[in-house]
Amino acid sequence: MHPTTRSLQNCLRSTLPSARIDVVSLPKLDHLRLALINADFSTAPLPPETMRKVIANPAYWAFCWGSGLASAMWLQANPDKVAGKVVADVGCGSGVVAIAAAMAGAAHVYACDIDKDALLAAKTNAKLNNTQIQLCEHIDQLPPNLDQVWMADVLYDRANLPLISAIKHRAPNLIISDSRVRDLHDPDFTLVRQAEALTFPNLGEFDEFRVVNFFEYSADLCHN
Numbered sequence: 001m002h003p004t005t006r007s008l009q010n011c012l013r014s015t016l017p018s019a020r021i022d023v024v025s026l027p028k029l030d031h032l033r034l035a036l037i038n039a040d041f042s043t044a045p046l047p048p049e050t051m052r053k054v055i056a057n058p059a060y061w062a063f064c065w066g067s068g069l070a071s072a073m074w075l076q077a078n079p080d081k082v083a084g085k086v087v088a089d090v091g092c093g094s095g096v097v098a099i100a101a102a103m104a105g106a107a108h109v110y111a112c113d114i115d116k117d118a119l120l121a122a123k124t125n126a127k128l129n130n131t132q133i134q135l136c137e138h139i140d141q142l143p144p145n146l147d148q149v150w151m152a153d154v155l156y157d158r159a160n161l162p163l164i165s166a167i168k169h170r171a172p173n174l175i176i177s178d179s180r181v182r183d184l185h186d187p188d189f190t191l192v193r194q195a196e197a198l199t200f201p202n203l204g205e206f207d208e209f210r211v212v213n214f215f216e217y218s219a220d221l222c223h224n
């Protein structure tokens with residue numbers, strides 16, 4: 001096992017005792033490696049007790065979600081999108097978007113997640129990729145000088161929709177990438193891009209989630 005991933009594997013095994021953390025390269029992403037759940041993890045139904053633990057404490061951070069992957073690909077191809085900017089990745093999970101932003105030349109990167117294990121994952125993955133990111137547990141801890149916020153596959157839970165207006169008050173530019181949401185029903189956002197990506201490793205994600213939509217809000221384009 002990679003020496004820096006031992007604590008992460010312990011976290012994962014607290015809910016999935018037979019899982020393993022592997023350090024892997026991502027499809028269509030150059031020079032970015034993440035510590036994720038093993039791709040050959042069995043997709044057979046879990047015992048009820050394990051299932052209860054997974055539901056109580058889902059290790060979202062052990063996957064690179066399709067929207068995080070598509071966002072990181074976009075950043076690798078267009079580093080000018082973040083270069084020199086103060087950027088936050090809200091709902092960072094593994095930290096893939098934060099790390100891609102740091103690699104693309106962002107001046108300062110915050111990785112924010114309400115799950116402490118996700119923050120450990122983001123910290124571990126930042127170290128694996130020799131990048132600097134700053135961790136925070138709540139959007140209220142983000143600094144006032146943010147230039148841009150990314151939110152990738154966070155709206156899987158509609159209870160997270162209020163995050164959108166909370167962040168709109170904190171940053172002049174917000175990019176939401178999501179494979180579950182087809183329309184934000186918010187006139188302040190423009191659908192700026194669509195890309196194809198599936199969660200990695202893919203342990204049976206439905207093909208209907210292959211298309212990632214990118215919605216962007218820019219305060220200077222918004223007249224409300």
Ligand SMILES: C[S@@+](CC[C@H](N)C(=O)[O-])C[C@H]1O[C@@H](n2cnc3c(N)ncnc32)[C@H](O)[C@@H]1O
Pocket residue numbers: 060061063064065066067068069090091092093094095096097112113114115118137138139151152153154156160163
């Ligand atoms: C589906 S995962 C996506 C992770 C990552 N962005 C990616 O694309 O791989 C969603 C993440 O959002 C986090 N999250 C959910 N609600 C949040 C909130 N209110 N503030 C910050 N993070 C939140 C979860 O803990 C989880 O790590």
